[in-house]
Amino acid sequence: MGSNPIQLVALAAAAMVAVLGLVLLIRRQPRWGMALWTVAFFFTPIWLGASAMGVFVSGLTAMTVIAIISGISPNLRWSNVDTVMVVLLLVILLAYAVGGSLLGHVQDSVVMWFLPYVWGRIVLARVTENWVAACIAVAAVGASILGIAEFLTSQNLFLLLPGSSSSVWGGLQERGGLLRVEGAFGHSIALGGALAISAAFVLTVRWHPWVRVAALVVVGAATVLTFSRLGIIGFALTLVIGVLLLGAYAGRGLRITVLSILVVGAAAVVPTILDVFGEAGSEAEGSANYRVDLLGLTNSMVLLGISPDREVLATGEDYWAGFRSIDSALLLIGLRFGLLPLGVVLVLLAILVGSVVIGRATPASVALVAQIPAFATVALITQYAAFVWFAAGLAVSAYALRYGRDAVQLAAAGARAEFTRDARDVELPAGMTR
Numbered sequence: 001m002g003s004n005p006i007q008l009v010a011l012a013a014a015a016m017v018a019v020l021g022l023v024l025l026i027r028r029q030p031r032w033g034m035a036l037w038t039v040a041f042f043f044t045p046i047w048l049g050a051s052a053m054g055v056f057v058s059g060l061t062a063m064t065v066i067a068i069i070s071g072i073s074p075n076l077r078w079s080n081v082d083t084v085m086v087v088l089l090l091v092i093l094l095a096y097a098v099g100g101s102l103l104g105h106v107q108d109s110v111v112m113w114f115l116p117y118v119w120g121r122i123v124l125a126r127v128t129e130n131w132v133a134a135c136i137a138v139a140a141v142g143a144s145i146l147g148i149a150e151f152l153t154s155q156n157l158f159l160l161l162p163g164s165s166s167s168v169w170g171g172l173q174e175r176g177g178l179l180r181v182e183g184a185f186g187h188s189i190a191l192g193g194a195l196a197i198s199a200a201f202v203l204t205v206r207w208h209p210w211v212r213v214a215a216l217v218v219v220g221a222a223t224v225l226t227f228s229r230l231g232i233i234g235f236a237l238t239l240v241i242g243v244l245l246l247g248a249y250a251g252r253g254l255r256i257t258v259l260s261i262l263v264v265g266a267a268a269v270v271p272t273i274l275d276v277f278g279e280a281g282s283e284a285e286g287s288a289n290y291r292v293d294l295l296g297l298t299n300s301m302v303l304l305g306i307s308p309d310r311e312v313l314a315t316g317e318d319y320w321a322g323f324r325s326i327d328s329a330l331l332l333i334g335l336r337f338g339l340l341p342l343g344v345v346l347v348l349l350a351i352l353v354g355s356v357v358i359g360r361a362t363p364a365s366v367a368l369v370a371q372i373p374a375f376a377t378v379a380l381i382t383q384y385a386a387f388v389w390f391a392a393g394l395a396v397s398a399y400a401l402r403y404g405r406d407a408v409q410l411a412a413a414g415a416r417a418e419f420t421r422d423a424r425d426v427e428l429p430a431g432m433t434r
Helices: 005-028 031-043 059-071 080-099 103-125 129-153 188-204 209-225 229-245 252-280 282-300 329-337 339-357 363-370 372-377 382-402 405-425
Strands: 049-052 055-058 173-175 178-180 310-312 318-320
Touching: 005 031, 005 059, 031 059, 031 103, 031 129, 031 382, 049 059, 055 059, 059 103, 059 382, 080 103, 080 329, 080 339, 103 129, 103 329, 103 382, 129 178, 129 188, 129 209, 129 382, 173 252, 188 209, 188 229, 188 363, 188 382, 209 229, 209 252, 229 252, 229 363, 229 372, 282 329, 329 339, 329 372, 339 363, 339 372, 339 382, 363 372, 363 382
Parallel strands: none
Antiparallel strands: 049 055, 173 178, 310 318
């Protein structure tokens, strides 16, 4: 069917009409943009998509592009972090142009880093922060329920979708004889990381406190069932930091309740988790030791460009000084693009931590700070990468709205609106009209 030119033209025309329809819908109803993006993120496997001009475009990437086109607004204000992101893009392009970095790696960074970042930057120009949190919270709870069902039935419905059998992400994993749930994410670590990030938004969404608590319990249960150490640690860190620093978003009573349930839940769950990792034995220990051994690869990084220690086997597999899997997003950036791009990313992390330390935290910034241990010990795989960079863009936008120049304008607009309402309530002297 794909070789028939008439059918190809018809499919292309249908796709263009569908895209145009979505763009017009989202321009008219901006909330649909965030809602559809979260559906694509949580429930569209990374292998589900199509090739366009030799480049594979996943359903999530297509939805991200549509959301960006639909969400462009004249109200956007440039940020210093945006400047750092432009510098990062430039040095990555230079690493390709003069340092021998691979085109595929550059494409991956554009698709999974910069596009989601742009979407995160512009989304709050069209919808409220609470709507973003609500979309993420609802989708995270839905994905968690599916994950719990996956664990109980040992069936992953997403593996029934086309393309799973030929994808490297199309298999299920076990640890200690138990299934590690992964949902639509292709890997339990990716699902665990995404749910941990989502916890910040579940904590702060404007729902009844007990609804938020129940949602956090569901999301936490699914995170535990990934049996991903970093997912579980990230979830706990997100809630602890959120309870301490997100008082502007969540009341004291709710935060005390969440912290109490987290302590009780940890006491109940940690023994089981330790048993699972104990059963896993050498597999879990070897995984941890492997990550430590990877630190030696820093010696092979160059200032700009790909590490000379990269090897390609006859099978097409990449190896880096004998290591096939690089379980560290930061190390992988340095190996693929060089020390200079890695340095720019570290600057971004320093800005992120600084914004939280000075007491100007947002849900997105808290979620990312809690993920820093993961950045050092796991790669940005599947949709997890897109969520990290979307959260980065969202953190910049939320900071501007709450603490930056935009906050001053919003406060002034609110004051004018309040003054107008007060003026309308003033009783005028007899004979006078407005």
